[in-house]
Amino acid sequence: MKTLFICSANKQRSKTAEDYFAEKHPEYNFKSAGTNIKICRKEGTTELTEDLLKWADKVYVMENKHLDQIKKHTGSKYYSKIKVLDIPDIYKYYDSNLITILEEKVSF
Numbered sequence: 001m002k003t004l005f006i007c008s009a010n011k012q013r014s015k016t017a018e019d020y021f022a023e024k025h026p027e028y029n030f031k032s033a034g035t036n037i038k039i040c041r042k043e044g045t046t047e048l049t050e051d052l053l054k055w056a057d058k059v060y061v062m063e064n065k066h067l068d069q070i071k072k073h074t075g076s077k078y079y080s081k082i083k084v085l086d087i088p089d090i091y092k093y094y095d096s097n098l099i100t101i102l103e104e105k106v107s108f
Contacts, residue, residue, distance in 0.1 A: 001028045001108060004056035006066050010034030010045035012093050013062045017102050020094070028108060031055070035069045053078045060106060062087045 005014035010033050018032035033048040034040045040047035053059060059082045061067050067084050085105045091098035
């Protein structure tokens with residue numbers, strides 16, 4: 001199982017999800033990326049590419065705006081493997097509340 005987590009900058013939410021679940025489920029593969037190319041390049045984080053979308057069996061986006069950006073560039077091609085988690089950009093990396101929410105909303 002290959003899972004991709006997506007947020008805006010790949011610093012807080014998606015990076016937390018990748019690191020947390022990689023530790024908890026070493027039998028699966030996890031990656032994360034951000035949709036805001038400017039911020040990702042400035043911060044040195046992973047920017048979302050179509051290759052990452054192709055790689056993943058499951059894709060979790062933090063907000064509808066991330067899904068909208070994917071659809072803008074790829075149409076509905078990856079729609080069937082994407083789930084919107086509805087997690088707002090208010091959490092820091094590895095925030096315990098964020099991990100609790102991820103635990104509730106992400107399934108393998």
